[in-house]
Amino acid sequence: QKEVEQNSGPLSVPEGAIASLNCTYSDRGSQSFFWYRQYSGKSPELIMFIYSNGDKEDGRFTAQLNKASQYVSLLIRDSQPSDSATYLCAVNEETDSWGKLQFGAGTQVVVTP
Amino acid sequence: GAVVSQHPSRVICKSGTSVKIECRSLDFQATTMFWYRQFPKQSLMLMATSNEGSKATYEQGVEKDKFLINHASLTLSTLTVTSAHPEDSSFYICSAPELLNPTEAFFGQGTRLTVV
Numbered sequence: 001q002k003e004v005e006q007n008s009g010p011l012s013v014p015e016g017a018i019a020s021l022n023c024t025y026s027d028r029g030s031q032s033f034f035w036y037r038q039y040s041g042k043s044p045e046l047i048m049f050i051y052s053n054g055d056k057e058d059g060r061f062t063a064q065l066n067k068a069s070q071y072v073s074l075l076i077r078d079s080q081p082s083d084s085a086t087y088l089c090a091v092n093e094e095t096d097s098w099g100k101l102q103f104g105a106g107t108q109v110v111v112t113p
Numbered sequence: 114g115a116v117v118s119q120h121p122s123r124v125i126c127k128s129g130t131s132v133k134i135e136c137r138s139l140d141f142q143a144t145t146m147f148w149y150r151q152f153p154k155q156s157l158m159l160m161a162t163s164n165e166g167s168k169a170t171y172e173q174g175v176e177k178d179k180f181l182i183n184h185a186s187l188t189l190s191t192l193t194v195t196s197a198h199p200e201d202s203s204f205y206i207c208s209a210p211e212l213l214n215p216t217e218a219f220f221g222q223g224t225r226l227t228v229v
Contacts, residue, residue, distance in 0.1 A: 041204075041225070042222075043220045043221060044157070044206075044220055045220070046217065088156060088157070098218070099145060099147060099208060099209065099210030099218035100147060100159065100162060101147070101208075101218065103156045103158075104156060105155065106156050
């Protein structure tokens, strides 16, 4: 069974510090990888996507992908209280079904002032 | 980014009744839409893939006769929960990749269903 694994947390991060979130996936054929943020009772919102090995930066967020290790991570720099949410790692399993995502259980992040 | 509108955002229904949830892509066309379900403190689980003009594809363990999906146009998919029971109470979310640029799926606002 294909799986996407995340630590559930909660991950407590002081305001201004770096939050580091990890995700592993079992399907070696996975092609694209997404990080979503979800506030309680709300729908997920896309933070970043990454397709190629290496780092991808967007503002305070950096995604890192290592396909050989089947590992994707998200760094949040200068963490703010508004970053407190659940972060979902998602994997697109099939190149011919764009948008079909398998989600990890999510990591709850709590940024403390 | 593109907008996916989902209605209603919240619904309460009695056991045994049916509830219809709509998912619309407002400014793009989508031949495929996806329906997810999320129980409290759990992640999103894909229920089915909605295909415009053809039958939906259901994930293992999802009852197709209970969760009816209709994708009648390139901008609208509906999920009907038939003969709802309290255990169907959940957060239902749709998503749709844009037909011309399918690398990202856009999510609807979600529907909180409570069956009493």
